[in-house]
Amino acid sequence: MIRVAVVGAAGRMGSTVCQAVEEADGLELVARLDAGDTISAETLGGADVAVDFTVPTVTEANVRALIDAGVDVVVGTTGWDEESYARVREHLARPEAAGRSVLIAPNFALSAVLAMRFAALAAPYFESVEIIELHHPNKVDAPSGTAVATAQAIAAARAAASPDATESDPLGARGGLVDGVRVHAVRLRGLTAHEEVLLGNPGEQLTLRTDSFDRSSFMPGVVLAVREIGSREGLTIGLGPLINL
Numbered sequence: 095m096i097r098v099a100v101v102g103a104a105g106r107m108g109s110t111v112c113q114a115v116e117e118a119d120g121l122e123l124v125a126r127l128d129a130g131d132t133i134s135a136e137t138l139g140g141a142d143v144a145v146d147f148t149v150p151t152v153t154e155a156n157v158r159a160l161i162d163a164g165v166d167v168v169v170g171t172t173g174w175d176e177e178s179y180a181r182v183r184e185h186l187a188r189p190e191a192a193g194r195s196v197l198i199a200p201n202f203a204l205s206a207v208l209a210m211r212f213a214a215l216a217a218p219y220f221e222s223v224e225i226i227e228l229h230h231p232n233k234v235d236a237p238s239g240t241a242v243a244t245a246q247a248i249a250a251a252r253a254a255a256s257p258d259a260t261e262s263d264p265l266g267a268r269g270g271l272v273d274g275v276r277v278h279a280v281r282l283r284g285l286t287a288h289e290e291v292l293l294g295n296p297g298e299q300l301t302l303r304t305d306s307f308d309r310s311s312f313m314p315g316v317v318l319a320v321r322e323i324g325s326r327e328g329l330t331i332g333l334g335p336l337i338n339l
């Protein structure tokens with residue numbers, strides 16, 4: 095039995111994860127922590143693994159506290175970058191953290207993980223590429239962590255910038271640049287989590303689209319990560335390595 099604590103347990107994702115853990119074979123939910131709770135071996139209730147779905151401003155501090163409390167950590171919270179990954183690697187490399195492992199994934203939905211991979215595969219074959227991410231209006235960060243990861247994967251796969259003759263854009267209507275890739279964020283009531291990658295060539299377009307209509311879409315990936323994290327070492331980024339992608 096893998097004992098699981100959920101941090102951010104009262105949130106949209108945290109509460110869904112609590113339910114998924116309770117329903118999963120071989121997992122036992124032993125602690126629900128949220129804002130205002132202290133992270134310690136005692137409050138984690140004997141957990142082997144903690145799952146963090148909180149907010150970008152606190153997740154790194156939570157991960158350090160969870161490592162110090164002696165648990166492996168699965169993180170879905172966004173807001174990570176190369177510097178914060180490096181700090182977690184350093185924290186894990188200390189002798190006191192021997193045996194501890196952390197997985198941080200911007201998106202646990204299979205359709206999104208595959209869309210990111212497909213976008214990187216397609217990117218070198220197209221002149222233009224732009225990303226549109228669309229989310230519920232309660233989301234606190236933009237662009238989405240998934241859009242950032244998608245743009246980074248595209249930029250790593252192709253050297254060329256998309257052609258763009260825009261000379262005047264006082265309102266920033268052309269979106270933000272992530273590693274040279276344009277990202278546009280939509281916030282709309284009724285949406286959950288969606289992303290389109292538009293790839294254009296003369297006379298043709300490839301559109302890759304992933305839709306999470308419901309937070310249940312993230313649960314198989316979260317449960318897989320909880321089951322696998324104990325057999326991994328150090329920091330794993332993304333769900334890809336767990337599904338041979």
Ligand SMILES: NC(=O)C1=CN([C@@H]2O[C@H](COP(=O)(O)OP(=O)(O)OC[C@H]3O[C@@H](n4cnc5c(N)ncnc54)[C@H](OP(=O)(O)O)[C@@H]3O)[C@@H](O)[C@H]2O)C=CC1
Pocket residue numbers: 101102103104105106107108127128129130131147148149150152156169170171172173199200201202203239312
């Ligand atoms: N990787 C993935 O597949 C997915 C990632 N996400 C990401 O997960 C994160 C959470 O999203 P969502 O559930 O919608 O957000 P919510 O705002 O619904 O949930 C966040 C929860 O964390 C709590 N919280 C705030 N600070 C702390 C703290 N210091 N310690 C413990 N809990 C705290 C909040 O409490 P309070 O409201 O009282 O502040 C809230 O209950 C976001 O970064 C989102 O982008 C979302 C979906 C999928």
Ligand SMILES: O=C(O)C1=N[C@H](C(=O)O)C[C@H](O)C1
Pocket residue numbers: 172200201229233234237238239240241286287288
């Ligand atoms: O806040 C959300 O809802 C989501 N956040 C993640 C992100 O920023 O990419 C994953 C998914 O898009 C849902």
